[in-house]
Amino acid sequence: MDSSSILSSKRILSIDILRGLVMIIMALDHTRDFFHLEAMTGDPLDPTTTTGMLFFTRWITHFCAPTFVFLSGLSAYLSAQTKTPSEVSMFLLKRGAWLIFVEIVIVSLGLTFNPFYNFIILQVIWAIGWSMILLALVIKISKKAVFIIGLIIVSCHNVFNLFPPPDSEGFNFMLKVLFTSFGTVLPLPNNHLIGFFYAILPWTGIMFIGYAIGSWYSKSYAAEKRKRNLIIAGLCSIFLFFILRFINLYGDPVPRKEYNDLFKNILSFFNVSKYPPSLLYTSMTVGLAMLFLAFTERINNWFSRIVSIYGAVPFFYYIIHFYLLHSILVIAFFASGFTTEQIVQIPFWFRPNNFGFNLPIVYLIWILVVTVLYLPCKWFKNYKETHSQWWLKYV
Template sequence: MNSSTPYRVTSIDVLRGLVMVIMALDHTRDFFHRTAVTADPLNPATTTTLLFFTRWITHFCAPTFVFLSGVSAFLAAQRRTKQEAALFLIKRGLWLVVVEITLITLGLTFNPFYNFIILQVIWAIGWSMVILGLLSWWSWNAVLVVGVLLFFGHNVVDYMKFPAEGPASVVWLALLTARGAVVPLNATHLVGVFYVVLPWTGIMLPGYCMGRWFTRDFPAEKRKRRLIVTGMALITLFVVLRWINWYGDPVPRKIYPDLWSNVLSFLDASKYPPSLQFAGMTLGPALLALAAFERIQQKWSKVLSVYGRVPFFYYVLHFYLLHTVLVIAFFAAGYHPAQIAQVPFWFRPADFGYALPGVYLVWVGVVAALYRPCLWFDRYRGTHRQWWLSYL
């Protein structure tokens, strides 16, 4: 077990902060854009360029966040024995699953009856941490082998048939195949399975293995070179697979009659579930950004690192703040209490919303409002040692 002296990698905090800020744009669009619940922003046939890239840029957030969760898990493990680190990952993973179902679902929906439970990135991270804990208890090599198999091989299931009904079908949906599936629990309660587990585990496990590059004694220039080479390799893999249009995405790329629509189609790799093409498209630039942010010391990077040091705190808080603003906008727009109960988000009628400039204005305001709370919590966590802080 290595020294317990606190050690942070600036580039990780800055990149994580950047993706947290961009992530809030997508959720702001979900709540406030006038066509968010009625149209696909990534459909080249119906979208606009600004709307497409408003949605597309947020694709980088979840895979980068999951990957960095793996890196952070490795670095945190250096302060514990192998067994202690593995057990902590398992416990924290199960705790995150509970938080997703309860606290985050409530923040998203504002529905106290939980008629629609939403399983998203925290759910996937939670189960991925459980799997990572079990594998790392065995060995680092086990994490590497399973990570490589899942990362490069999970799209093999695109050519397989799975049960269409019964409990087995639900298990496969949750583990591998769901593309935004909605599963009924009973006549009044639904579960939205938007993040399947194993493809996201295939992103976290390589992050854990690459955590070795971010340890205190690893040469910074060597890390930077490896990040650049790996990032370029992933981008090349994305371009080649996307061009061949045969493997690496559950939905083959569509061909359109005009050039710009084909460019947009080329970039529209599957996030639900995250395909190999999607992972190459997003993680390649993320690794290049990590290399670029090595030892960065700019004003803007210091601001981003505040969000990046307390990502879970920011993540939970931004849903509740966004939805509170939505409630205010709901009544200000003249809607009535009888229109509150909507699926999936209360206070979000299908005909409600603003144009994109209004969405961007709300996004900037919410992110700015969260800076001081995040700064306070970062300082609090740095000066207090309660056991529960390690779970946040």
């Protein structure tokens, strides 16, 4: 398959492969949250308490959110090729608002199974929604402005970690929501809570960079030049990660710790902040994503075709995998001897702190869920390709 046929098709296979791969791996992290015995009581990334397998199980999923956000920006650029600037901005505004609604109403319910919405959880879909709204505004300035602003945000937002938080409670809250948040919980009346777990702007920076790189996938852009650019950008990004991590002065809210143990030092070196996504975290994950895109553009085999099914319908997969996982959790909850008096938990109903299984069982549940979702995803991909209803643009 040559470059022209790759880019003239409705979808770019390498993008769907990468997105499908991260969607599959993402489900592992959510399966661990629901089913691992220590998920509610321990930190899988703490070098002093974790195991190699547990650390890897959590760490490998670090690549999912930034890659997904990066590809959302890239895909936004590709979809804009057949629209006027005004049409692009309006679509991004509407899709961004829709995603914020989805996070609050649909995803939070799938995560918690709490029909009273006592705890609304704002995560990656929330951040993507706001990022699309901001992208809709910035592209009216210029495409170059999108790249420059994205690069500045990703490179410089960790400056806030070098200074004490502001005295103003309101300003400090906005700073957390926009830049530094991890687990910022806002109490509401009548025993309701909103948890801000994804600071918006660091993710916006990642999306903006993805949008800027989308120009490399224009039909007139030479395939070899695109591959070279992706390799150079990916290697520079990963090189930046190693340099800054060795220097250990900037790029992450928490400097790496030194232990009298080689294995713990290795874990500490790669344990960088996802909440919010630090410069080091973004360099490590997005850098590898760009290398993956560079070397998979011409891959087309049975494995890539299976994985790309999930990548072609990421929103559909993302929503239903939560409901499937939580439905299995309900079954496991009662099968494990828990009673109706123990259903109500924060943040997840049917998920007591003393519930769960070991890692091999978690992996088995993960494989089961991904396998079960293959045929529904394949059906919906075919449906989207053979139908043109307006609402399909939003799912």
